[in-house]
Amino acid sequence: MTVSLRALLGATALLALSGAAMAETTITVATVNNGDMIRMQGLMDDFYAKNPDIKVQWVTLEENALRQNVTTDIATGGGQYDVMTIGTYEVPIWGKQGWLVSLNDLPAEYDIDDILPAIRGGLTVDGNLLAAPFYGESSMVMYRTDLMEAAGLTMPEAPTWADIEKAAAAMTDKAKEQYGICLRGKPGWGENMAFLTAMSNSFGARWFDEKWVPQFDQPEWKATLDTYMNLMTNYGPPGASANGFNENLTLFQQGKCGMWIDATVAASFVTDPKTSTVADKVGFALAPDNGLGKRGNWLWAWSLAIPSSSQKQDAAKAFINWATNKDYLALVASKEGWANVPPGTRSSLYANPEYAKVPFAKMTIDSINAADPTAPTVKPVPYVGVQFVAIPEFQGLGTNVGQEFSAALAGQKSVDDALAAAQKLVTDEMTAAGYIQ
Amino acid sequence: MSRAITPQAKAINTGLAWSVALLIAFPILWTVLTSFKPEPQAVASPPIFLGFDWTIQNYIDVQDQRAYFRYFVNSVVISIGSTLLGLIIAIPAAWSMAFVPGARTKDLLMWMLSTKMMPAVGVLVPIYLIFIRLGLLDTRIGLTVVLMLINLPIIIWMLYTYFKEIPADILEAARMDGAGLREEILYVLTPMAVPGIASTVLLNIILAWNESFWTINLTTVNAAPLTAFIAGFSSPQGLFYAKLSAASTMAIAPILIMGWFSQKQLVRGLTFGAVK
Numbered sequence: 001m002t003v004s005l006r007a008l009l010g011a012t013a014l015l016a017l018s019g020a021a022m023a024e025t026t027i028t029v030a031t032v033n034n035g036d037m038i039r040m041q042g043l044m045d046d047f048y049a050k051n052p053d054i055k056v057q058w059v060t061l062e063e064n065a066l067r068q069n070v071t072t073d074i075a076t077g078g079g080q081y082d083v084m085t086i087g088t089y090e091v092p093i094w095g096k097q098g099w100l101v102s103l104n105d106l107p108a109e110y111d112i113d114d115i116l117p118a119i120r121g122g123l124t125v126d127g128n129l130l131a132a133p134f135y136g137e138s139s140m141v142m143y144r145t146d147l148m149e150a151a152g153l154t155m156p157e158a159p160t161w162a163d164i165e166k167a168a169a170a171m172t173d174k175a176k177e178q179y180g181i182c183l184r185g186k187p188g189w190g191e192n193m194a195f196l197t198a199m200s201n202s203f204g205a206r207w208f209d210e211k212w213v214p215q216f217d218q219p220e221w222k223a224t225l226d227t228y229m230n231l232m233t234n235y236g237p238p239g240a241s242a243n244g245f246n247e248n249l250t251l252f253q254q255g256k257c258g259m260w261i262d263a264t265v266a267a268s269f270v271t272d273p274k275t276s277t278v279a280d281k282v283g284f285a286l287a288p289d290n291g292l293g294k295r296g297n298w299l300w301a302w303s304l305a306i307p308s309s310s311q312k313q314d315a316a317k318a319f320i321n322w323a324t325n326k327d328y329l330a331l332v333a334s335k336e337g338w339a340n341v342p343p344g345t346r347s348s349l350y351a352n353p354e355y356a357k358v359p360f361a362k363m364t365i366d367s368i369n370a371a372d373p374t375a376p377t378v379k380p381v382p383y384v385g386v387q388f389v390a391i392p393e394f395q396g397l398g399t400n401v402g403q404e405f406s407a408a409l410a411g412q413k414s415v416d417d418a419l420a421a422a423q424k425l426v427t428d429e430m431t432a433a434g435y436i437q
Numbered sequence: 438m439s440r441a442i443t444p445q446a447k448a449i450n451t452g453l454a455w456s457v458a459l460l461i462a463f464p465i466l467w468t469v470l471t472s473f474k475p476e477p478q479a480v481a482s483p484p485i486f487l488g489f490d491w492t493i494q495n496y497i498d499v500q501d502q503r504a505y506f507r508y509f510v511n512s513v514v515i516s517i518g519s520t521l522l523g524l525i526i527a528i529p530a531a532w533s534m535a536f537v538p539g540a541r542t543k544d545l546l547m548w549m550l551s552t553k554m555m556p557a558v559g560v561l562v563p564i565y566l567i568f569i570r571l572g573l574l575d576t577r578i579g580l581t582v583v584l585m586l587i588n589l590p591i592i593i594w595m596l597y598t599y600f601k602e603i604p605a606d607i608l609e610a611a612r613m614d615g616a617g618l619r620e621e622i623l624y625v626l627t628p629m630a631v632p633g634i635a636s637t638v639l640l641n642i643i644l645a646w647n648e649s650f651w652t653i654n655l656t657t658v659n660a661a662p663l664t665a666f667i668a669g670f671s672s673p674q675g676l677f678y679a680k681l682s683a684a685s686t687m688a689i690a691p692i693l694i695m696g697w698f699s700q701k702q703l704v705r706g707l708t709f710g711a712v713k
Contacts, residue, residue, distance in 0.1 A: 028657055028658060030657070032672070033669055033670060033671060033672040033677065034672055038502065041502070057657075057658045058503075058658075059657045059658060059661070059665075059669075060502075060503070060669035060670075061653065061665070061668050061669055062668045062669075062671035062672070065653050065668050068654065069653065069654055072561060072562065072565050072654060073565075075562070076562060076565050076566050076569060077569070078565060078568075078569050078574060079569075080574055080575060080657045081657070246672075250480045253477075254481075274477070275476060275477050
């Protein structure tokens with residue numbers, strides 16, 4: 001072979017290699033529209049600097065539309081998405097179907113062991129981490145420190161439901177449109193049922209016994225709903241059966257709620273002076289209990305996962321590694337301050353003295369640690385999930401039961417009727433689905 | 438002879454008409470107003486009607502987050518494309534049903550309409566699978582065809598009722614003069630039915646523009662129209678009502694303007710044949 005021919009071949013090989021290196025991979029990321037996700041889209045320059053050969057396209061949709069889109073795509077193997085934003089409800093179900101790619105092989109510096117155990121447990125199926133948490137949340141009590149002080153009360157760090165009722169009664173002044181407590185009433189498995197299912201755990205209730213028999217005819221559920229109705233009818237705002245997260249957030253920010261028990265992520269909204277009129281008067285406490293060993297708080301993590309139908313899994317992993325590792329938290333802190341760092345995913349964040357100064361940091365981590373999706377209830381259950389039951393039927397069941405309970409809150413039916421209706425519809429559905437033989 | 442209308446009755450009627458119009462248009466008006474409010478004032482209680490701090494920041498933020506123009510172009514292509522494609526199929530179909538009806542024409546018309554009664558989600562998975570096989574997911578052509586199929590019953594029905602108003606004798610005269618089928622439809626029937634066709638086109642562009650189920654489910658990035666653009670600004674956790682309103686205003690503005698300029702044709706088309 002002549003020297004010139006060899007040189008030519010060498011140059012061609014080099015060109016081919018550089019061509020391969022320069023080839024750009026475009027990945028499609030499906031996500032929901034919330035503050036942390038929007039912030040991430042604004043920080044993409046850092047990702048592109050570290051991964052010049054990967055381009056990211058965003059598909060941002062409303063939560064339910066997103067869920068329907070990605071479910072259709074993943075079930076039919078459409079391959080439209082390379083990274084999907086999903087929650088702790090989907091991961092166990094989709095994982096069992098083999099729809100998600102294992103993330104166990106993320107690089108060592110990703111430090112999987114740093115992920116909070118409660119969150120990691122909810123995203124792991126058969127030893128495989130199937131989604132990387134982007135931000136995690138629990139629920140807690142947010143209360144007005146000024147109103148508590150005026151009433152001569154102190155909120156315990158770990159209140160009971162009796163403490164909550166006492167505080168709600170003391171802070172209610174309906175003539176001034178000031179309501180002791182604001183809770184979710186809008187029907188939906190992710191709306192009122194997220195709250196009520198978590199609340200029922202602290203009353204010793206459960207959705208199903210070990211044989212999948214619905215438990216709405218048991219006294220624990222009756223006690224849960226009676227307490228909820230008592231709080232909402234005596235101390236809650238009018239029209240509460242239409243209130244979800246956003247409606248209660250608005251009420252609380254406008255100073256109309258003495259207490260609000262909801263997602264820990266709300267803490268950054270209610271303490272933001274730009275949007276909240278009560279920003280400097282908010283205290284935090286753990287979700288209430290009844291001394292039975294379980295608190296009424298939930299656990300959720302918006303997480304990034306790769307569908308097995310994706311053709312670009314390496315690029316997708318590079319993106320997930322960037323978006324959910326420790327460096328990303330530091331990046332957000334440097335650009336937007338520690339209060340805006342996505343919370344609830346990594347132990348190292350809570351060991352950071354800078355982050356400890358954020359007013360809601362401690363209560364958020366304590367709340368997350370107080371939830372256990374694998375043992376959510378006082379009595380044993382056959383399912384995983386704190387504020388949901390991780391079975392495919394739950395979305396429909398949760399929403400239907402939510403409508404019954406919301407109707408009771410609106411005064412359209414009694415608590416007993418709502419519970420009886422819930423028991424019947426869940427029994428029918430679970431029998432038809434083959435859970436109850 | 439028309440009935441005499443007193444000035445008082447006229448004033449009452451005018452006032453009533455304006456009240457109803459305002460009531461119907463109020464949600465749109467409120468959306469537009471909200472789009473110019475800062476986020477905290479968008480959810481203020483009691484609501485602020487006009488005395489808020491006017492800002493166009495929401496429009497800037499919305500444009501920063503997602504490029505409006507790409508979605509807009511997709512909406513235009515898909516809605517106009519699907520309507521025109523529908524017309525090509527519907528004009529001959531409506532012609533045959535109106536002028537040479539068979540024994541089963543009425544049943545066929547009812548059957549076509551009944552397809553509109555089926556919940557769309559019932560055929561989502563089959564259509565999704567077909568789209569995967571044909572490589573049509575997230576393409577304008579795929580969406581154009583689907584929207585055409587969805588609106589086809591309405592297009593055929595509308596054209597059928599307009600065509601029924603045209604005397605068959607005229608078409609027969611054209612045939613006597615030696616017009617073939619093509620000439621008869623193209624040069625005799627179509628020009629006479631222009632008002633009806635125009636209102637059919639306008640109404641179906643509006644329907645296709647507003648269709649959100651298929652346009653959101655069958656697209657991701659490349660073919661996503663304005664319905665997907667709006668859906669991206671709805672948030673379960675966080676108050677983005679002002680931005681959502683800005684996105685909604687931007688999405689409905691083109692079709693609102695089109696509707697405003699063509700309202701004469703729309704009303705004429707919709708009431709065509711209503712008074713005999």
